[in-house]
Amino acid sequence: MSPIVLSKPEPGEALDVYLPVSDQAVSAVLCRTDLVGVQRPVYYVSHALHGPELHYSRLEKIVYATAAKKLAPYFQGRAIHVLTDQPIGAVLRTASSSGRLVKWALMLTQYAIDYRSRLAIKGQALADFLVECTTREIQPPVKEDPEAAWWSLATDGSSSKKGVGGGVVITSLEGFKVYYALIYQFSPTNNEAEYEAFVNGLQCARDLGAEYIRAQTDSALVVGQVLGDYEVNGERLQAYRDLAIEKLNFFRAYTVCHVPRLDSADADILSKLAQDALGHMSKIARILVIPRHSIHRLPVPPIQPAEETWISDFMEYLQHDRLPNDPQRARKVKLMAPRFQVQDGRLYRRSYGGPLLRCLNSFEADLVMNELHSEMNKLHSDTCTRLPGVSW
Structure with a gap:
């Protein structure tokens, strides 16, 4: 041949x-x-x-x-x-x-x-x-280490006309069980409720110190999508699937399997009681309130307030050729624009033969001045000097 x-x-x-x-x-x-x-x-x-x-x-x-x-x-x-x-x-x-x-x-x-x-x-x-x-x-997949400290996780979530809720049962290496009742303060679909129980259960297990986890749920959709056997339709379920994989990767090793509802009866009961008997649940389980969808993460607040108007005026003109509506401000920006340039999303003023001078808003300027005065106090100096390369 x-x-x-x-x-x-x-x-x-x-x-x-x-x-x-x-x-x-x-x-x-x-x-x-x-x-x-x-x-x-x-x-x-x-x-x-x-x-x-x-x-x-x-x-x-x-x-x-x-x-x-x-x-x-x-x-x-x-x-x-x-x-x-x-x-x-x-x-x-x-x-x-x-x-x-x-x-x-x-x-x-x-x-x-x-x-x-x-x-x-x-x-x-x-x-x-x-x-x-x-x-x-490709190397064969790593088999479960019988000597590793494997924890077990069972989750169940439900959403119906009677209410919504979730249940989580975590079993430690020694066989000690921790029960969680999840209270959803929003209205998820049934699949979203299952995902919420799954991702929050993984987070709880990680917080308790688990490094090896065997996760099981009665939702075939969650297991199939996490393992890649099912196609994910819709942006919300895609976000939930990505979040679940992110949580699983926190562990050193994990397994995910689908089980019949009877095999996760404790988690199923917790999800039902979380809807109907919340007062009695606090005696046998930890109450975990979920205020919003886990995929809707709160944005990180800015460390500093918005830039001063004069900085935004120059950046808008230099980047997008847009002048302020105020004629006086527009004239000033157009006249002084050649002295400035934008680099990496920051405004700098050109110096004569020297480095670019970083333009600071009032918040940044206060930080610089406080640090400067702090250093000056350490040196017992009353002379105020200007930092090189900074303009405000």
């Missing part, structure tokens, strides 16, 4: 793309069809998945392989036929696709790509071989 030799494509010649995927690797093979109808490989690329990439759905992995940067030079100036058994074209044209799919779709719209069903094996055999070899190079 003759060895496989990469073929050179002709300018403007159409190419076929085969995209096999596995749980741990993706690959892509570009082929051209010669004059006698034989497919010749042109280029190939393979990638071992790591971290969050392992949780991509099968369809996301295929699109991820299609959007590989190394394929871009071969996509330019020619027709590309992507042969796959997945409905990539329909998904990429859907506005409700996940954020990463929309990002990849925008990257691929600049090329003349036609998505077709794969009818024959041909080049797919080579692509499958590549992804298989890539998978072999």
Whole structure:
């Protein structure tokens, strides 16, 4: 059998793309069809998945392989036929696709790509071989260490006309159980309630000192999306899935599994009692009030107040060519603008042959002056000097 030799494509010649995927690797093979109808490989690329990439759905992995940067030079100036058994074209044209799919779709719209069903094996055999070899190079997943301090976590959340609530049961290495009743001060959907119990349960376990966690829930959707077996639809569930993975990565190792509701009866009872018997719950469980959706994190307040008007006036004019509405201020800005410049989102004043002078608002100026006077007091000096490189 003759060895496989990469073929050179002709300018403007159409190419076929085969995209096999596995749980741990993706690959892509570009082929051209010669004059006698034989497919010749042109280029190939393979990638071992790591971290969050392992949780991509099968369809996301295929699109991820299609959007590989190394394929871009071969996509330019020619027709590309992507042969796959997945409905990539329909998904990429859907506005409700996940954020990463929309990002990849925008990257691929600049090329003349036609998505077709794969009818024959041909080049797919080579692509499958590549992804298989890539998978072999990946180290096998780490097995559970029987000597590790594994904690257990069971969660359940519910949302119905009767009310909303969640339950969390954490079991330590010694078998001691800690119960949490979650009180939602908002109205989540049932899937969001399950996610809220899951992510808050993970946070509680981490706060108690758990480093190895076995998490279980009766929500097949939560488990499937976290493990990457289910496709995530909607921005809110996508945010919840990303938050859950972020919480899981706090642990040194973790497992996530789906269990029947009977196997998580304690968490289920807690979620129900949190709605109906809150007064009695405080005697057997810790009450955890959730004021808002966990994905709606409070913005970090600014360390300093808004910049003074004169700074914003110069930045608006220098960056966007917009003058203030006040004619007197506009005249002043236009006259003095050549003395200033914006760099890295900050306003600086040009000095004569020296460094740029940083423009400070009143809050920043007070900090600088306080620090300056503090240092001066230590030196028992009454002389006030101006800091080099600072203007206010």
